[in-house]
Amino acid sequence: MLARHSIWLPTLFVGMLALGTDEFVIAGILPSVADDLGVSAGTAGQLVTAFALAFALGAPVLAVLTDRLDRKRLLTSGLLVFALANAAVALSDDFALTLGLRIVAGLAAAVVSPTCMAIAGTAAPEDRRGRYLAVVTAGLTVALFTGVPLGAFLGEALSWRATFVLIAAVAAIVLVLAHLFAPSVPGGEPSDLAARLAPIRNPRVLLLVAAMFFSGAGGLAFYNYLGAILDDRLGATPGEVAFALIVVGVIGVVAVFLGGSLSDRLGPRRASALVLGGHCLALGAVAIHLHSAGELGAATFALVAVWSVFAWGLSPVMQAAVLGASGSRPMAAMSLGISGLYGGSAVGAAVGGYLFDQHGPALIPVAGTAFLAVAVLSAVLGTRPARLTGDVAQGTEGTEGAEGAERPVNRHSRS
Numbered sequence: 001m002l003a004r005h006s007i008w009l010p011t012l013f014v015g016m017l018a019l020g021t022d023e024f025v026i027a028g029i030l031p032s033v034a035d036d037l038g039v040s041a042g043t044a045g046q047l048v049t050a051f052a053l054a055f056a057l058g059a060p061v062l063a064v065l066t067d068r069l070d071r072k073r074l075l076t077s078g079l080l081v082f083a084l085a086n087a088a089v090a091l092s093d094d095f096a097l098t099l100g101l102r103i104v105a106g107l108a109a110a111v112v113s114p115t116c117m118a119i120a121g122t123a124a125p126e127d128r129r130g131r132y133l134a135v136v137t138a139g140l141t142v143a144l145f146t147g148v149p150l151g152a153f154l155g156e157a158l159s160w161r162a163t164f165v166l167i168a169a170v171a172a173i174v175l176v177l178a179h180l181f182a183p184s185v186p187g188g189e190p191s192d193l194a195a196r197l198a199p200i201r202n203p204r205v206l207l208l209v210a211a212m213f214f215s216g217a218g219g220l221a222f223y224n225y226l227g228a229i230l231d232d233r234l235g236a237t238p239g240e241v242a243f244a245l246i247v248v249g250v251i252g253v254v255a256v257f258l259g260g261s262l263s264d265r266l267g268p269r270r271a272s273a274l275v276l277g278g279h280c281l282a283l284g285a286v287a288i289h290l291h292s293a294g295e296l297g298a299a300t301f302a303l304v305a306v307w308s309v310f311a312w313g314l315s316p317v318m319q320a321a322v323l324g325a326s327g328s329r330p331m332a333a334m335s336l337g338i339s340g341l342y343g344g345s346a347v348g349a350a351v352g353g354y355l356f357d358q359h360g361p362a363l364i365p366v367a368g369t370a371f372l373a374v375a376v377l378s379a380v381l382g383t384r385p386a387r388l389t390g391d392v393a394q395g396t397e398g399t400e401g402a403e404g405a406e407r408p409v410n411r412h413s414r415s
Helices: 002-024 026-037 046-065 071-091 095-123 129-157 160-181 203-224 226-234 238-292 298-325 330-358 363-382
Strands: none
Touching: 002 046, 002 071, 002 095, 002 129, 002 160, 026 046, 026 129, 026 160, 046 095, 046 330, 071 095, 071 160, 095 129, 095 298, 095 330, 129 160, 129 238, 129 298, 203 226, 203 238, 203 298, 203 330, 203 363, 226 238, 226 298, 226 330, 238 298, 238 363, 298 330, 298 363, 330 363
8 A cells, every 4th residue: 555655645635625625616706606596695605604514514423424434435435426516516507406516515525524534544654644644634725725716717717617517527536546546444343323422422532623623713713814904904905915825825735744744753742732832822923913013014924924834734733633532433533623623613704703893803813812722722631641531441442641642553454
């Protein structure tokens, strides 16, 4: 398997790129979608909500229901449904049908995303798990400033339907490559429902999921309103806002791989404390700067750049920690982590919107810093050595006590 990772690992990356593009691309083609389907822009925007909610709510439920299935077979099945749903969206002329298809696509993504991460984390060499997870996670990050703009450009140049044809085609190609080259990773051992729900009773998993929730709420509340904050608070021009977003995106890709490397070198406990703590301090520094600065300057871009390093380096670190704490049920645990991140993003967006309208943009990074402080505490507690938490009794027998949330046993061969 290791000799073939140069094919299957980028395949998982492209699959995640397609998922990220599918989730966010409607924002760039919203007027065309609304006009073509005969609904308002606000109504058309519910196509994004439907996908995200189906993803967040479906991930942990589907993980429990599919826990015993071979991960490779699960991945290809999820990609097939995802490709067909997007192809059907491209053909749909009815809003209700399109909304239903977006829910189907979101549920398929809720299967594909944690399965990609479970395959990458479980099939990775022992000392490179964080880096493998970083490659997969990077697909979502890259989608924000490559796949989404490309899809929006294609939608404007041809038709919004062409965007979904492209997403379906990419998913189909990933399906074929995954079938040919992805390693076969066995599902969970035969067990009753209570055993499959073990991660929900695992205190360390729940604490790490909480850390992902609060980090999503804090960091993405700021990111979602970054352009509006710079415009309203510091008088940034559209060009300066675009430059700031490019800085965040470019640094984000590098940061994802840096986070994976840190997880491998330091272990989940130290890496999560470093990255989450740095994220909290960096966003706090941005909050102080916004209160004291009168105009946009080099210091603003520098602080946003530093914040980006920790914000985007976070995901592979936390996914590795959740994987390490999961014991023999990595799929269910990682699905919970993804749901926590998406749920936190939704809460952060809601809180950010309320603060922006009622109290001004400067309070958004303040609230984000408070969320992140809770995330730091949750991560520190969630990565304590097992002998201090009693988690061994909760079914995390695959972890090593010295680092608290290390590596579950790989049950397949790397042939």
